[in-house]
Structures are given as C-alpha cells and as structure tokens.
Amino acid sequence: MNDTTSLPRKPLYTAADLEGVPWLDTGPGEYPYLRGVHASMYTGRPWTIRQYAGYADPAASNLAYRRALEAGAMGLSVAFDLPTHRGYDSDHADIAADVGVAGVAIDSVDDMARLFEGVALDRVSVSMTMSGAVLPVLAAFIVAAQEAGVDAAQLRGTIQNDILKEFMVRNTYIFAPEPSMRIVTDVVRYVLEHMPHFNAMSISGYHIQEAGADGVLELALALANAREYVRRLIGSGVDVDRVGRQLSFFFAVGRDFFGEIAKLRAARVLWAELARSLGARDPRAMQLRMHCQTAGSTLTARRAQNNIVRTTVEAIAAVFGSTQSLHTNAWDEALSLPGEDAATLARDTQLILQHEMGLCDVVDPWAGSYLMEALTARTVEAVRATLAQIDAQGGVIAAIESGWVAARVHEGAARIQAQTDAGERAVIGVNRFRAPHDDESESLDVDARKVRSLQVDRLRRLRASRDPRRVRAALERLAEVARSGEGNLLAATIDAMHARATIGECTSALEQIWPRWSAPARADRGAWARARASDAAWEGAKDAVANWRRTRGRAPRIVLLKLGQDGHDRGVRVVAAALADAGFETEIGPLFVTPAQAAQWAASRSPDIVGVSTLAGAHLSLVPALIEALRAADVEAPVVVGGIVARADHARLAAHGVAAQFGPDTPLDGIVRDLLRATRRAATTPS
Structure with a gap:
C-alpha cells in the first residue's frame, strides 16, 4: 500500500474490479457528472488559471494583479x-x-478601489478567500465596483463565505457559530437576489486537508458543511435550485496522484446525489463546480526546488479530475512569502499544461480505467460512510462542538508527520536522498511597519473627510439588523460602506450584539505514539526525556504559543501532542493574543521552555516583543521558534535571544533533543 493514500491499493486492477461500479456508461455533462460538468470540458474552454495572491498595501497587490493578467492569468x-x-x-x-504580511491589508472602500484599479471587474472573475469578515469585505468590493461604474449584477467571481470550515481548522472566525451562520445565510440571500454571475459560497475542503485530513475526510466534511448551509437556506425560504446554481467548492490536490483524481470525480457524484436528495431539480444546481489548489503541506523547505515537480504533478491531477479553475503554489512558499520569479513559474506551469502538453484535447481521459473507476466508486462509498458517522454525532455543527472533527483531523496530521519522521512516508531531499546543501531562494520581504504606516494615514484621512453622523447612523442600523433579526446584514453593511465606515467599525458594530468568540486549542495524545511505536529514534528521544525527568524529579514543562492573528494551528497541535507522548508536560496558549498577553499567560505556567509556532510572516516583530515581555514577567525559560522563517531572518531572531529554530521539515525526535539541550544550557547560563 502507498502510504500517501486514504484507501488501500493493489498493484494490479482488471475488468473484475469494475463489477458493480455504477455510472460507467454516463457521459460528461450527464448526471451524476462523474466525467465533468460540461459535455465538452477543456476541449471547449480550458480551466481558469486563478493565482491566489495579495500582500502589503492595495497598490502593491494591484500591480501584481495587473502583471498576472497580462501574463496569462484569467x-x-x-x-x-x-x-x-x-x-x-x-x-x-x-x-x-x-x-500586510500574509496578504493585502483592506480597511475601506477606498482600499478596495485601489486594489482593483485598472481591472475590468465586469470581465475579470474575482475570487475572495474571506469568511470571518465576509460582510464588510464583500460590501466594500460591491461599493468599489459600483463607484467604478460596474453594477453588482455584472460582477463575476466567488466569495468563500464558509464559516464552518473556520471552526474546524483555519480559525479565522470572529463570532460564535450561530451568529456566524446568520451572516452566511444573509450573504447568500443577497447574492442570489442581486449578483446572478457571482458564487455566493465556496465550500472549502482545501483547508481541511491542509490541516491533516485525508481525501475522504476532506470531502466528507466539505459536503457535510454544504448540506448544513443548504438546509439552513431552504429553511429560511430560499429555493434549493437557486442556491445550488451559485455554490462552488474548493479542494486541495496533494501527493496521492490517483486518489486525488478519484476524489474530484467522486465529489461530483456525491454532490449530485446530495443536491437531488435536498430537492434540487435544475441540472446546474446538481453540478459541482470546483476550484483546486496544489497542496501547501507537501512543499518542503529542504531542497525546495523539488517543489516545482510536486506542484506540477498535483496540477496534472487536478486537471485529470476536471477542475474548473486552478491555483499552483510557488516552489519557495515553505521558506517565506513567494518571490516574484517563483510566482511567475507557478503560473507558467499551468500555461505549459494548457498550451504545450495536450491536456485540453480529451474529455476525462481516465474514463473506463480499471483503477480509476474502481477507486472512484470506493471513494464514494467511504465518504458516504464518513457522512453517516457525522450524522451519528448529531450533525456537522454538533461534531465540531464536541471536538470530534478536530480529533479526526488532528489524528491525521499527527500520523502524517510521524510517518514522515520515521521515513515510512518518502519525502525526497528531506528523509530520502538528502543533498548536502539547501537551496537559496529569492523571497518577498514585506515591511509591515511601512505598510501599516500607509494604512493608518489613509484611515486618518478617510475619517477626517467623511460625514460622521451618516457613518454613525449606518453603523447603528447594522447593529439593529443583527439585534432584531430583521433585514439583511449584507445590505446594511453595504449602506455603511457607502457612508465610508471601515472594516473594523462594521465588525465593532456587530460585536455590540455578538461578542468575539474563541475556542481553546487542543492536542490529543496518542496519535503520534501509535504511529511511531517501536521506532528506534523516537524511543531514544523518549529515553532522553525520561533521563531529564529522573534528574529533575518532574517532567520538562513547555508552553506552546501562537502570536498575533495567526490561527493556523496544525503544526502547534502536532508538536504539542508529540511532545506529550515523549513525556513533556505541554500546554497550548490561547489564540489571537499579543506578545504581552502571551507572556502573562506563560508566566503563570512556570515553563522550562517557551515555544512559538509561526506561519504568517510576522515573527520579526512578534517574537522579540514576546522575549521582552517574558523578561519583564521574570520568565527566564529559553524561547524557541518553529514554522516558516526565511533563512535571512534566522540570525536576527538568534540575536534577539531565540535559543533554537526549527523548520517545517525538522523531525520531532530531533526537536525533543534540541529542547532538552536548550533547557540544560539555560540552567547553566548565569542570569
């Protein structure tokens, strides 16, 4: 069995494997759309090249967008x-x-206008990955377009608007689940009424797989979320066919080449069945339209140029799975924000596949394959079984609230990392065929202080030029719509944006009714230990912890922190679980805290070591501030950093006092030993 798969494989498939497999005689564009949602697929129109990008301030991102469109992005x-x-x-x-560090900073309608200056919004499709602050962000986009002469009815694109996924894995939520669901449904209702060419939701499996789920769990959770959204909308009186026509999906395409193709084919079958069971009769409402992105989790910091090959093969799998649009990751994204040359190569990869390799010449070339048809059918069966497990939990929201979803995803992440560290899951250049040196690469360096200074000045000038009474009235109206349940939240937010309210002011108005919500980060013990049972390197790491414990009379104590607004917690949860299995006493701090707040929380735990997980690029500001705050709180424990840190930043962090730094490819047994060494050095260093 290939260790990358969620379903077992065998080395040879024959005609016997097709016995009992349905849909074999259906064509593309025919229910259940196994072979694609359109009869002609890429022979009539290739997939849309849609690169995900944004950084610094709106002017900088606008320049990148215009260059991308000129270079072939669609x-x-x-x-x-x-x-x-x-x-x-x-x-x-x-x-x-x-x-401005991990994306573009948008505070107002004026920022949105700068972001799309010179872009024909009535012709260019715009997708916005936004769920938490979906109301003011989408409202700002609509108003900016209207003021540029493009009516909302002419806009083309997608708003993600998938808040359940945020509660599962990504954590960029703002309000609790129930008010968040109210926001979701109001956005959909407005888009259905006013924006016929715009997708009201993009239901994401991508972030679920990136957090550790295999393809079956990714697909099951995404479909369970879609089902919950549609049921809510139907219950509020919206026609199911209208909803289905303006939904799309977003999937990850990782290293399980055959499995990912089968997953995308299975997704169309399952959605067609699910939509029909909910009452859909319009074929467009039953056709699952998807965007795909190559997997960020398969990118490596060591031998990073190998990522070019990984991304290319993943892109081919997405094409063979008949995606409608595709983003290909830049090869240097495990090192830092992508450089311009790497981003251009990622886009050119798709152009080469479209124009040089003949991939658009044939509709669903895998049709009839013994392997692919059997694997697609087995994926459908496995997803149905997982959906039944979700139903047994009381539905997807109950499964989120009970921790069932988080536990399943976390177990997958821990298993993947353990198999990689043990060498069972081959990663070329990392645990197999390692080269004596790493690649150097260009990286994008964003000056966050400069970006913030620009944005703060624009906000100051905006507030000085607007009518404060009009803004106040619009924000009070928005709060009243939230309080009363009457009226549409997006419509009220659009009025506030017309008055030149800001993203933060609209959010604050809603906070009067719905306080900000936060869920604790959890790390489930056992998954790591099970995957590394009897592994010599791991047993040696556990022995080292046991020796430390015998010497000190207690277990080493580590607190693990996320700083700022970085809610990506896959890495910190895996590390916390692994260290607990090794014998550490571990605790994960709260999300969305300042360095001062994190230091106070850490000080109350009396740690032997403080670990920081960073994935969002703000480490040069946040980590030194944390170290200063820890000193002020009389915490003398060494600070270590793990995650994505550009090589150029390593020396700067060390100069600020960081005791050790771990890249995304560092094995956990090595981390254990380095942590113990850091505590011993701290114990022998005069204060």
Whole structure:
C-alpha cells in the first residue's frame, strides 16, 4: 500500500474490479457528472488559471494583479492579511505586526478601489478567500465596483463565505457559530437576489486537508458543511435550485496522484446525489463546480526546488479530475512569502499544461480505467460512510462542538508527520536522498511597519473627510439588523460602506450584539505514539526525556504559543501532542493574543521552555516583543521558534535571544533533543 493514500491499493486492477461500479456508461455533462460538468470540458474552454495572491498595501497587490493578467492569468484570487480576516482596521494596536504580511491589508472602500484599479471587474472573475469578515469585505468590493461604474449584477467571481470550515481548522472566525451562520445565510440571500454571475459560497475542503485530513475526510466534511448551509437556506425560504446554481467548492490536490483524481470525480457524484436528495431539480444546481489548489503541506523547505515537480504533478491531477479553475503554489512558499520569479513559474506551469502538453484535447481521459473507476466508486462509498458517522454525532455543527472533527483531523496530521519522521512516508531531499546543501531562494520581504504606516494615514484621512453622523447612523442600523433579526446584514453593511465606515467599525458594530468568540486549542495524545511505536529514534528521544525527568524529579514543562492573528494551528497541535507522548508536560496558549498577553499567560505556567509556532510572516516583530515581555514577567525559560522563517531572518531572531529554530521539515525526535539541550544550557547560563 502507498502510504500517501486514504484507501488501500493493489498493484494490479482488471475488468473484475469494475463489477458493480455504477455510472460507467454516463457521459460528461450527464448526471451524476462523474466525467465533468460540461459535455465538452477543456476541449471547449480550458480551466481558469486563478493565482491566489495579495500582500502589503492595495497598490502593491494591484500591480501584481495587473502583471498576472497580462501574463496569462484569467482570474484573480485575493489573499487578505490576517487583521482583515479577523475584522480589524490596520490602526488597531493589537494587530500591528500582522498588517500586510500574509496578504493585502483592506480597511475601506477606498482600499478596495485601489486594489482593483485598472481591472475590468465586469470581465475579470474575482475570487475572495474571506469568511470571518465576509460582510464588510464583500460590501466594500460591491461599493468599489459600483463607484467604478460596474453594477453588482455584472460582477463575476466567488466569495468563500464558509464559516464552518473556520471552526474546524483555519480559525479565522470572529463570532460564535450561530451568529456566524446568520451572516452566511444573509450573504447568500443577497447574492442570489442581486449578483446572478457571482458564487455566493465556496465550500472549502482545501483547508481541511491542509490541516491533516485525508481525501475522504476532506470531502466528507466539505459536503457535510454544504448540506448544513443548504438546509439552513431552504429553511429560511430560499429555493434549493437557486442556491445550488451559485455554490462552488474548493479542494486541495496533494501527493496521492490517483486518489486525488478519484476524489474530484467522486465529489461530483456525491454532490449530485446530495443536491437531488435536498430537492434540487435544475441540472446546474446538481453540478459541482470546483476550484483546486496544489497542496501547501507537501512543499518542503529542504531542497525546495523539488517543489516545482510536486506542484506540477498535483496540477496534472487536478486537471485529470476536471477542475474548473486552478491555483499552483510557488516552489519557495515553505521558506517565506513567494518571490516574484517563483510566482511567475507557478503560473507558467499551468500555461505549459494548457498550451504545450495536450491536456485540453480529451474529455476525462481516465474514463473506463480499471483503477480509476474502481477507486472512484470506493471513494464514494467511504465518504458516504464518513457522512453517516457525522450524522451519528448529531450533525456537522454538533461534531465540531464536541471536538470530534478536530480529533479526526488532528489524528491525521499527527500520523502524517510521524510517518514522515520515521521515513515510512518518502519525502525526497528531506528523509530520502538528502543533498548536502539547501537551496537559496529569492523571497518577498514585506515591511509591515511601512505598510501599516500607509494604512493608518489613509484611515486618518478617510475619517477626517467623511460625514460622521451618516457613518454613525449606518453603523447603528447594522447593529439593529443583527439585534432584531430583521433585514439583511449584507445590505446594511453595504449602506455603511457607502457612508465610508471601515472594516473594523462594521465588525465593532456587530460585536455590540455578538461578542468575539474563541475556542481553546487542543492536542490529543496518542496519535503520534501509535504511529511511531517501536521506532528506534523516537524511543531514544523518549529515553532522553525520561533521563531529564529522573534528574529533575518532574517532567520538562513547555508552553506552546501562537502570536498575533495567526490561527493556523496544525503544526502547534502536532508538536504539542508529540511532545506529550515523549513525556513533556505541554500546554497550548490561547489564540489571537499579543506578545504581552502571551507572556502573562506563560508566566503563570512556570515553563522550562517557551515555544512559538509561526506561519504568517510576522515573527520579526512578534517574537522579540514576546522575549521582552517574558523578561519583564521574570520568565527566564529559553524561547524557541518553529514554522516558516526565511533563512535571512534566522540570525536576527538568534540575536534577539531565540535559543533554537526549527523548520517545517525538522523531525520531532530531533526537536525533543534540541529542547532538552536548550533547557540544560539555560540552567547553566548565569542570569
């Protein structure tokens, strides 16, 4: 069995494997759309090349978008910075380090206008990955387009608007689940009424797989979320065919080449069945339209140029799975934000596949394959079984709230990392065929202080030029719509944006009714230990911890922190679980905290070591601030950092006092030994 798969494989498939497999005689464009949603597929029109990008301030991102369109991109996908995702203006004191770092900073309609200056919004499809602050962000987009002469009815694209996925894995939520679901349904209702060419939701499996789920769990959870959304909308009086026509899906395509093709084919079958069971009769409502992205989790920091091959093969799998649009990752994204040359190569990869390799010449070339048809049918069966397990939990929201979803995803992440560290899951250049040196690469360096300074100045000028009474009235109306349940939240937010309210002010108005919500990060013990049972390197690491414990009379104590608005917690949860299995006493701090807040929390735990997980690029501001705050709180424990840190930043972090740094490819047994060494060095260093 290939260790990358979620379903067992055998080395040879024959005609006997097709016995009992349905749909073999259906064609593309025919229910249940196994072979594609259109009869001609890419022979009539190739997939849309849609690169996900955004950084710094709107002017910088606008330049990147215009260059991408000139170079062959056919659609834009906007990456917003974390403060925007979480509904903060750039001048909010708690989020200063994150402004413009992991995406573009948007505070107002004027920012949105700058972002799309010179882009024909009535012709270019725009996808926005936004769920938490979906109301003010989508409202700002609509108003900016209207003021540029493009009516909402002419806009083409997609708003993600998938909040359940945020509660499962990505954590860029703002409000609790129930008010968040109210926001979701109001957005859909508005889009259905006013924006006929715009997808009201993009239901994401991508982030679920990136967090550790295999393809079956990814697909099951995405479909369970879609089912919950559609049921809510039907219950509020919306016609199921209208909903289905303006939904899309978003899937990851990772290293399980055959399995990912089968997953995408199975997704169309399952959605067609599910939509029909919910009452859909319009073929367009039963056709699952998808965007795909190559997997960020398969990118490696060591021998990073190998990622070019990984991404290319993953892109081919997405094409063979008949995606409608595709983003290919840049090869250097495990090192830092992608450089311009790497991003251009990622886009050119798709152009080569479309124009040089003949992949658009044949509709569903895998049709009739013994392997592919059997694997597709088995994937359908496995997803149905997982959906039944979700139903047994009381539905997807109950499964989220009970921790069932988090436990399943976390177990997968721990198993993948353990298999990689043990060498059972081959990663060329990391645990097999390692080269004596790493690649150097260009990286994108965003000056967060400069970006924030620009944004703060724009906010100051905006607030000085607008009518404060009009803004106040619009925000009070938005809060009243939330309080009363009458009226549409997106319509009220559009009125506030017309008055020149900001993203943060709209969010604050809603916070009067629905306080910000936060869930604790959990790490489930056992998954790591089970995957590394009897492994010599892991047993040696556990012995080292046991020796430390015998010497000190207790277990080593580590606290693990996320700083700022970085809610990506796959890595920190896996590390916490593995260290607990090794014998550490571990605890994960709360999400979305400032360095000062994190230091106070850590000080109350009396740690032997403090670990910081960073994936969002703000480490040069946040980690030194944490170290200063720990010193002020009389915490003398060494600080270590793990995650994505550009090589150029390693020396700077070390100069600030970071005791050890771990890249995304570092085996956990090596991390254990380095942590113990750091505690011993700290014990022998004079204070």
